[in-house]
Amino acid sequence: SQTIHQWPATLVQPVGSPLSLECTVEGTSNPNLYWYRQAAGRGLQLLFYSVGIGQISSEVPQNLSASRPQDRQFILSSKKLLLSDSGFYLCAWSRDRDEKLFFGSGTQLSVL
Amino acid sequence: SQQGEEDPQALSIQEGENATMNCSYKTSINNLQWYRQNSGRGLVHLILIRSNEREKHSGRLRVTLDTSKKSSSLLITASRAADTASYFCATDFNTDKLIFGTGTRLQVFP
Numbered sequence: 001s002q003t004i005h006q007w008p009a010t011l012v013q014p015v016g017s018p019l020s021l022e023c024t025v026e027g028t029s030n031p032n033l034y035w036y037r038q039a040a041g042r043g044l045q046l047l048f049y050s051v052g053i054g055q056i057s058s059e060v061p062q063n064l065s066a067s068r069p070q071d072r073q074f075i076l077s078s079k080k081l082l083l084s085d086s087g088f089y090l091c092a093w094s095r096d097r098d099e100k101l102f103f104g105s106g107t108q109l110s111v112l
Numbered sequence: 113s114q115q116g117e118e119d120p121q122a123l124s125i126q127e128g129e130n131a132t133m134n135c136s137y138k139t140s141i142n143n144l145q146w147y148r149q150n151s152g153r154g155l156v157h158l159i160l161i162r163s164n165e166r167e168k169h170s171g172r173l174r175v176t177l178d179t180s181k182k183s184s185s186l187l188i189t190a191s192r193a194a195d196t197a198s199y200f201c202a203t204d205f206n207t208d209k210l211i212f213g214t215g216t217r218l219q220v221f222p
Contacts, residue, residue, distance in 0.1 A: 032208060043200065044155075044212040051208055059209070090154055097208045098142055098162075103154035 002027035006091045006104030013111050019064075019078040021107050023091030026072065031093040033074040034101065035066055038088040050074060051097075086111045116144075116201045116213030124219045131188040133216040135201030136181075144177055145202045145210070146186050155200065158186070193222045 006023045013019060025031050032051050036044040046059045048066035056066050063082050067075045074091060088108050092101040116137045125131055135144070143162045147155040159175045161168045161184065168175050174187040188195055196219050202212045 034210070036212070041217075043214040046209055046211060049209050057209070088152075092155075094210075098204065100145060100157040100160050101147075101155070101202075101210060102157070105154050106152070108152070 002093075002102065004091065004093055004102055004104045006107060008107060009105065010108045011110070013081050013109065015083055015111055016080050019076070019081050019085070019109070021076040021089055021091075021109075023074045023076075023104055024072055025074075025093045028072070028093070028095065030071060031095060032097065032099075033068060034092040034094075035074065035076050036090045036092065038090060038106075040088075044090065048076070081111045083111050085109065116203050116211065118199070118201060118213045118216045120216060121214070122217045122219070124221065125191055127191060127193055127220055127222050129191055129220075131191050131195070131218055131220070133186045133199050133201075133218070135184045135186070135213055137201075137203050137205075137213075138182060139205055141179075141203045142206050143204055144184050146173075146175060146184075147200045147202060147212075149198045149200065149215075151197075158199075188218075191218075191220045193220050196220045 003026045034049045035047040038044050050068045064078050090106045091104040094101050116135045119134045145160045146158040149155045161177045172189045177184045198215045198217050200212050200215045202210045
């Protein structure tokens with residue numbers, strides 16, 4: 001069966017510090033991978049998506065970047081965090097376009 | 113904006129009542145999906161309905177899609193306190209990405 005792992009669950013970082021959030025998928029190959037961010041009590045904002053290794057599409061110009069070094073690994077990074085980067089970050093995967101998404105458990109990031 | 117818009121933003125009902133949430137969008141889609149999110153958790157997929165379908169059922173859930181009106185509705189029948197959550201519609205707009213709406217917060221009182 002397929003599983004998605006996202007860590008850490010919570011993270012408190014000072015402004016200006018770097019960030020690395022990792023997401024891995026098991027039990028499938030060549031998944032579509034997604035990073036979303038959710039502000040408190042709000043909807044999901046698509047940040048990045050990837051349909052293959054090294055293929056990253058950015059949806060929102062921002063202080064963040066994403067990489068897909070391996071087929072089932074998706075990493076969200078920042079060189080210098082801003083206060084506005086705080087939020088709930090969710091990784092997700094799907095088998096293909098037109099298919100449902102499977103979400104990780106999320107990372108609550110607080111930038112202080 | 114391509115984002116879907118849910119209506120209402122919040123809904124409070126008693127157990128046993130039905131809950132109806134609506135989603136509207138602006139451009140053509142290939143499919144529309146509904147998800148549920150419990151507070152502080154990841155989203156869970158509920159139903160996917162394709163553009164050539166008009167209605168789908170899953171247990172107590174019923175989803176309709178009207179592509180001419182660019183709208184969809186999610187009906188939860190005989191609601192339970194455990195149905196308390198936020199519900200989101202998501203659309204693909206014929207692309208590789210899935211764009212989520214703003215969500216409806218449902219509160220079911222015992």
